Each structure stands twice: as structure tokens, then as C-alpha cells.
Amino acid sequence: MDEPPVLELRGITKRFPGIVANDGVSFDLRPGEVHALLGENGAGKSTLMNVLYGLYTPEEGEIRIKGTPTRMSSPRDAIDAGIGMVHQHFMLIPVMTVAENIVLANEPTRERVLLDYDAAAQRVRDLSDAFKFRIDPNARVEDITVGQQQRVEILKALYRNADILILDEPTAVLTPQEAQELFEILGTLTREGMSIIFISHKLNEVTEIADRITVLRRGKKIETLPAAGATEESLARLMVGREVLLRVEKGASTPTEPLLQIQDLHVTDDRGIEKVRGLSLDVRGGEIVGIAGVDGNGQTELIDAIAGLMGSDSGRVLVAGEDVTNESAKDCLDTGLGHIPEDRQRRGLVLDFSLAENLALHDYDSQPASRLGWLFPKRLVARAQGLLEQFDVRGGGPQTHAGGLSGGNQQKVVLAREIDRNPKVLIAAQPTRGLDVGAIEFVHRRLVEERDEGRAILLVSLELDEILSLSDRILVIYEGQIVGEFAPGVSEEELGVAMTGGGRKEAA
Amino acid sequence: MTETPPEGGGKVENPRQGGDYAPSVAARVAVWHKAGGIAVPLLTTILAFFIGGLVVLATTGKNPLTTYKAIFEGSGLNWFLEVGSYEIGIPWTESRVWFPWDTSFNSFAALNLQQTLIVYVSLVLTGLAVAFAFRCGMFNIGGQGQYLAGAIMAVWIGSELPGLPGFLHILVAIVAGALSGAIFAGIAGFLKATVGAHEVISTIMLNYVALWVGVFLFGLGGPLQNDNEGGESVPVSNDVLEESKLNVFWGDPLLQGLHVGFFVALAALVVYWITLNRTTLGYEVRAVGFNPEAARYGGISVARNYVLAMAISGTFAGLAGTLDILGWQFRLNTNDIFINSIGFVGIAVALLGRNTAIGVALSALLFAALLVGTSTRNLDPEIFRPELASNLTTLIQGLVVLFVGADVLILYLFGIRRRARQRQARTQA
16 A cells, blocks of 8 residues: 555645635545545535536645646546546436447547447447446436446446546445445456545445545544544544434334324326325334335325325325325324425425524414414514524524525424424434434434324335334335335345335235 | 534535535525625616716717716606705794705606606506515516506596596595406416416416507497597597596696505505515415425415415506506506506516515616606706607616626626635735
């Protein structure tokens, strides 16, 4: 490990109005290593990589590629310097084939103007075979899985002769199996001499895949340490700056009678595709039922149908024994439903509203918030004051606009609103998506507390860790049906098999 | 807890990139709007006047400041500046005392100001019509059509029903006029709520419907053409009956003094503010305007609010048309229907006023003063050419709308200066 680094960032400082996103951060990458960049949301990981990729110009600092100082003024410079970046959200054109996507902007041509498609496909096939990617160059991108799309992105970088690869939160969109396959591919790449920067906030995968780990916190580099010997606990402490409980502490559940009952529900989405196909489940008071599944298997439609935001074709939804099938959102809420929506910015909050107004989103039209259509803003503020304190919302008071809060605090506002209504059934959809470790801890603890209060909690999440650590029962959803029920002790592998339809025969 | 530093809310969390993300232009503009408040509209106006001045200079060679002074005086706003000693009509005295304005009812400035305020009434209301829809996330370009719907209804009711007592007659005409504006705009809201027809398209189309209905009704041989003697060749409605005309409370009714509709406009500003900020309806409208998806999730009927907000918008515009008819026009001829554009000026009023009550109140005054101050009646050819006059109004109006749309650009220019200063500060340090 005494080789000179292929890449060095020295003292990078990048400011945005009011924020120092990177504060004198130094970072180096040795040949053939996987160097993980670890930090919470807002720690400055993406900013640092965007500086490296030529998307931002830093105010201070220097970038050295193989020892020579290099100016990155656009992604073009970065690509020329051998850097390839795989964004969290893929930059692929869905209607084009794999080969077309990969050669885009560097197409092999015939007579300088015509695309030589066969040559392109052949080169892609060669690359794919060399690294065991198993990708069909002639498949259309929209027809292949997310995991394969990610490999197409990696191939694109390889095609451009990259020897440094940046992966931004690559596992966020993958199933556990796909993540394992990705790790194998990364292993192959490093053996071939590629160097990889792996951005993540997931502790377990960082310790698994990385050779070295650099931890960022609030724009500053905290430490670079070898992965060998690093524990999840020690990394969490570095990341957050204090001791963090990684495991949710919860006692045994004491389930009562079923509060949420779904019977043979069928839901068709806007495009006329049946997304929920005869789904039945029960959630009893005092238990957390987790729904595990790969994104797009009907979770969103299931939640929307329960919450009255989407009509169902047939079947029944009962909240606390009352039939709310195809009732309006308002009726569902009034029957005793709380709903922490999947997307707090698009749906959970009105970002331009104050926190006081946001907290009143469900009961602005009933006493004490209003009377006979007359609104009492002071009462909204007074109520918000108490709730913000109770849920430890920081970064603003009742009059602050919701858009000005960090993600964790926004989610606490949503949580406060839904829990304060004292619902019998609480739907928590992706309750910790995009949150940092500290906020996740808070949300999880609160959900367990609400369970102990006797509420029925339906947890829908794409994070298996979350499902495993919170749920009292785990149901696996696949293509709009529940295909299996598991106890919380089940292994990720077993769940993963069921999530991709493998466990169908043993379906409960 | 790991919170972002409290740096004044300039940072908006983005789920994809967390706090690593630089605030987008839109996010920064939102902050500016909140922080800057009146600064940006003010700057916009000054810039528009500056460019308008350059045009005056280039086309006529006259001093733009003289031109603007002439407009100012033409609008009658100089009335407030005529400080002096006047008879203020204290009972049993005829002595003259110091008073901040000219109290004689027929000073030239007072006459001009009355005209400005008459236009102000319609601009406040058409401005509110656009602003209210904006707050519900819709762009109501149909103010003109809704204004006409109100005017047509008012002239019809006002000229019929001779037996009705005056007060009742006025009330019926106003309610009917406002209601027809509401229904007319409600159509666009209903289409948006049910089939998703975009309100910009449908309100533009409805403008033509109102226009041609008016032309048909009052045109030659139309069912509501006047029945005056020898009036068959004049495409105009009947006159509004005497008892349904609004009282003039300032100035001479024969010289088109200021009618009591002025107070209706002021009341409308208050109603607008109260509705939006102090009622559950306003809460719903704003929630839908900011984020329809979140509103729906919160249990608010988005469709219902689209229809309601449009209808309320139309009420304001319909009221404008009604008050113009009952207050000073008294009749409607097809030519007026063609050339009237007060509903469109309402768009500029709302944009510059940032859709707030106080903003609309101020920007309506600006546009009313411009319209009256440049009307040919008040022109001195020595100062600028008559043919430039009304064009200058339109020009400034256009520039304001353009700059309101482009205030991102203005902020950007601001940003450049700020950054330059920071850089300078750093190099010095």
C-alpha cells in the first residue's frame, strides 16, 4: 500500500450561501482500493464528489490526478482524466438499447456520420464479458432490471476508459441479492486495477466492501481509517459525533384485536395496471407488521387505497372494524387512521406553509383550530409550540416554513401531526427514507412507543434492516400479493428470495 | 442531534442529495421573496420606468423626467402635494386654515385624481381576480371575460326592472353581476377539476365567448340593443336607469366624479386578506395552491377548491364590470367591449403585487395612475407626443410583467454584485 495515490483532493473548501458544504476536506484514493466515503445526509459527500467530477468549482483546494494538479471545470475534464461517475439516479435513456446508451457521445461511426451499431454492440459485449456483467447489449434499458441498469452505468464509465469509479449510494435502489452481485462486480473491477470511491451512509455495507473509510461530518473530514477493525458502532459514533443506538430496543409485543383488516383487495393504478391483486392482511393493536418487498410491487397502491387516496376495484378495508373501502381521505382519517406518507416533501408537508399550518393539515376545519369556517391562527401556533417541543423539532418555531427544516426535522413534524391525532392505525411508509442516523433512531423509538400504546402499525419499507429490527411480524409483498409471513428472526437472504417471488409456494 | 446550522433557512433539504445540495434558484428566490418583500417589486418598477424613460428619450428627445412629471400630474396624485391654506368647511366659519390638500372639489388635480380612483376600483378588483386564482395555483387569464360577464349582466339588470326601489335595484344588479362573473370563471374551474382542462386555455377561450356574446347582445339587431329613438343604427345598450346609478361621493356627478364603488373595492381588499388568512376556505385554497398532492393527502378536496377559487376570482372580476357600469359608464357599446382591456391589466397588477392584498392595493394605484396620467386628455404636446402616450403605459406595463417573470434575473444580477464584493473582501484580507 505504498503506491502513490491515483487521486488526491487537498484542502477542498466549497461554500454555498449560508453553508460551508466542504471545509478543507482532503481525500486520497490508492490504486485498486475501494475507499468508502461515509457521512450523514448533508455531511458534504455529494458536494465533494461533484467538485471532483467538475460540477462545482471549489473556492479553495487542489485536485491531483496521479500526482499532477488538474483543473476540473466540467464533467468532460473529469471523464478525460479517467473518472467515471454512477449517480444514484441513473442517467440513461429508457427507450434506447444498452449499447446505444453506453456509446452515447462517443459513438463508433462509419464514414464519420453513421452510427456503427454492430461495432458498438460488439464493444459493449466484449466489455461485459471481460467483467462478467451478463448484459445483453441489444436489450432496451426500460426492459431490464434496476440492478442491470446500474451495471450499464458502470459499463458506460468503463467504455470511456475510466480507471476511477465514483458510486453514489449505489445500493439504495437494489435488493439484497442485487447488492451482493454489485459487490462481486466491484471485487472484479478492483482486481483489474480500478479504484473505486463508494459513497454511502449504510454502515454494514461500508464495513463489508471498503478497504478504507473516510468519515465526513458537517462538511469536515473527521477521520480516514482502515475498514479492517472498524465496527458499525465506532463508525456511527464518528458519523454522528455521539453514541448512537443502532439496534431498536423493544420489548415483546402484546397484540390485541385486529384494528386494520384488508380483505382480498384489488387496486388498479392510473395506467390501468392492476398493482394490488387480491391482497389480504390483518394488523392487530400493539404490533408492528412490516411489509417487505422490492419497490414497485404494489406497496404504494396498497397504502393509497387504505388511506383513501386511490380507489379500489374490489375487496374491503376495515379500520377499527369500520368499513372505509373507497371512502374519502378525510373519512379514513376521521375513522382513526394515521398516515406517515412515503414522500414527506411531495405529500407529507406543504413546504411553503408554516409548521403551525402543517401541523393542522388534518384538523384545520374542526375545533379548536377553527369554528364555522373561521380559522384561529393563534391557536394553531399555540398547539404547534407544544408539539414541536414534545417531538424535539429543531431548526425553527411554529412560524418557520417547513421547507427550511432538515429532512429529519421535517419527518418529526409529520410524525407529530399523525401521532397527536391519536390514531388507532398508523401507516408508516418509508418513515426513515433519506434521514440520518440520529433521526432514524428517533423515528424508530417513537414507532415502538406508539406500538406499546396499543396502536396497530403497518410499516412499509424498502430497507430490510428497518423491517427486520422493527417488525413483530413480516409480510412479503410480491406483484401485489402477500407471498409469505415471517418471524422477525428471519435472515435477509430468506426474505430476499421471497421478495423476488421465490418463496411463493410456501406462501402463508 | 445533527442539525444543519441555523443559517436563516436558505437551505432546503432535498431527499436525493440531502444537505449536500446547493439551494436551487427557485429555493433562493423563495427566500428572497420572504426576506425582500417589497424590495423586488419596487426594483422591478424602477427598472421598468428607467427603460421607459430611455424609450422616451430615444423616440422624442424630450427629458423623460418631465414626461413622468406630466404623467404624475395627469394622474391627479399631485393633489396630495398641494399643501396650503384652504376653506375646510368648519361649520359657521369661513376662515381659511392650513390643510394638507386642496379641499375645493373642483381643483384640476382633484378631477384627475377622481378619474384615477375610478380606474383604481376596476384594477383592484380585476387584480384580486387574478391573485386569488394564483393563490390556488391557477393562472386566471379570463379576468377580461369575467369582467364583461359582470358588465353585461349589470347593464341588463340596471336598465330593466323600472319598478324596483333604487337601493334594491343596485343590490340586485351588483349581486347578479358578481354572480355571472363567478359562474363564468367557475366554468373554467369546473373543467379543470373534472376533465383536467388547463385553466389558461379555457379562460382565454371564455374571454372570446364573453366578447362575442356582448357584441351579439348589443350589436345591430341584437336582443339587448337600445330602444332609443333612432338608435337602431347604434350598437349600444340601453342606459342604466337613474335610480340604479351609484352615488358619487366626491366630485361632480356630471363630470364623472368618484362613485361609492370605491369603498366596495377597498372592502374587497379586506375580504381577500381575511378569506385567505382567517378562514378554513383560505387555508384549503393556499394548501392546494402550494401543494395539491399534500392537500389531497390532508383530506382536502382539490377539485372542489379549484371550482371555488375560480368562482371567487370571477366574483371579483364580475364586480369590477358591474361597478364600472353602475358607477360611471352606464351603458355598454360594442366598441367598448372590443377595446377594453382592464381585465388584462389586472394580470400585471396581481403579478407586481405578488398576490397579496397590500401589494394589489399598491400596484393597482400605480397602474391606474399610469393609465389616467397618459390618457390623451391630459397631454401637453410640448412634453411628449400624444401618440407615444398610451403606448408608454403599455410599454411600462409590459416591462413590469416581463421583469416580474424575470426577477430571477434581477436576483441573479444582485448575486453577481454580492459575490464580487465577497471576492474583493477576500482578496483584501
